[in-house]
Amino acid sequence: MTPGDSSSVTAGQALHRSVLLDQAVALLMVRSDGRYVDGTFGRGGHSRLILRHLEGEGRLLGIDKDPEAVRFGETLAAEDGRFVVYHGSFADMADATAAQGWDAGSVSGVLLDLGVSSPQLDDPERGFSFMSNGPLDMRMDPTRGLSAAQWLNTAREQEIADVIWRYGEERFSRRIARSVVRQRDEEPLVTTRQFAELVRQAVPKKEKHKHPATRTFQAVRIFINRELDDLEAGLAQAVDLLEPGGRLVVISFHSLEDRIVKRFMRDLSRGPQLPRGLPVTAREVAPPFRLVGKALKASEPEIEENVRARSAVMRVLERRADTEGESIS
Ligand SMILES: C[S@@+](CC[C@H](N)C(=O)[O-])C[C@H]1O[C@@H](n2cnc3c(N)ncnc32)[C@H](O)[C@@H]1O
Structure with a gap:
């Protein structure tokens, strides 16, 4: 599918410029009537573009730790009945989706656009920035x-x-x-x-x-914010939710995050490392996941427009359509 012009995704976005917006949504959306999770709603840049491409029974669940982001999500939910927002961590994604009646193996795509948003960084009252003075808080929630x-x-x-x-x-x-x-x-x-x-x-x-x-x-x-613990828990829950053909798209902003994502995806796409000579068929040990393309970075023009994009790395994992979904957590 070809997501449309991102410049028209504006409402509620004035304060945060989404990174790798078109590319992330294009790689995430394997079907237009699927169920999707945006685990880092922020100001809803990615969510709004996903909604533009949803059809039929398609639904989207947005999650954010930050009560302010959730307020933006509530506005969007009031505008669009296919969207619901959940206040909490994506480390609790299994609970958030269960509350929607979405079981393991029933979700078409999960997106994680990690780290802090520009509104969080830019508001001195949140205490994230050393560039301005405010209370030393730094909690997303x-x-x-x-x-x-x-x-x-x-x-x-x-x-x-x-x-x-x-x-x-x-x-x-x-x-x-x-x-x-x-x-x-x-x-x-x-x-x-x-x-x-x-x-x-x-x-x-x-x-x-x-x-x-x-x-x-x-x-x-x-x-x-327990960012790396949440990331490990969120990744494990995300892949359990994916239906055959479903995808996990993760955008990281520093090497500690990207290392976790890279290893996690690599291990799942490799399948079990068995000793040679075991009497098993290739199909029996076929890994249940595959990597979709290589790690993707933002283009020079995007980086010129948005300095946050400079350190972004996006990775995509897909649950293979021809293997049985098995739980890994
Ligand atoms: C980079 S912003 C996402 C921007 C969003 N994709 C957009 O286009 O507007 C990251 C957001 O994820 C949230 N966040 C970070 N870690 C989280 C976690 N473990 N669970 C839920 N939300 C989290 C932050 O509060 C922030 O709002």
Whole structure:
């Protein structure tokens, strides 16, 4: 199918420019009357384009952790009866779809466009950005869990260093963690500016064209939102939902995410690694999934228009139509 001109997908999108919009929807939609899940609704850029191509019994479920994104989803649901929105994590995709009466093996496509949206990054009150000053929060769902400030003001120094190292690959993680503890002994960390400045002072060597707090902010955000744990749980549930011929499309924005997606898809498309000489037929060990094409990146013109697209990598996995659906989770 050929999704239409993305420029007409505008309502509710003014604040977020969807990455790889046409390509993702074209690869996702294997049939126009299927059931689809947009696990990262955001401002609904991808969802609106999916809806434009749905026909007949076609339905779409949008999921987002962020109550603000869900409000946009509710507006869309009021406009279009084929769409419903669910407030929660895509790590709970099985529950969200079960609530619709959608069983394992009955969904045509699942899309995950990972990370934060531009409205989340651009709103200083959400505390994601070191470029503007606001409360040091960083939760995609501010109604649950600890904020970044609450965690940084109470966690052990070693735990803070480990998080910054593991999720930010920041080589000065220990120095930064030590500065956090020293700072909070004086007065608690409260704002993004305070934290960004603390990191800037703790990092002795600056990387070219990169704010010294980039890696640390990424690390704390990933940890606070359990991004990689959610991703692993979401991927496993997504493939269980797919019907034969159904597809999982994932857009990642950094190497830690992409590594998880790449390995997950590679392992499923390889099938079981059995010792040679076993008395089984090729059909019996045929992997139930296949990779659709290679990893896809945004074009230069898209990157020129939208800097977020620069680090995007899209991968697609399909449940083979000629094998029985078997659960992997
Ligand atoms: C890059 S934006 C998606 C943009 C969307 N595709 C669009 O075109 O408007 C990512 C969104 O996913 C949400 N999100 C991130 N991790 C999530 C998770 N584990 N479960 C549900 N939503 C998540 C964020 O709150 C954010 O709204």
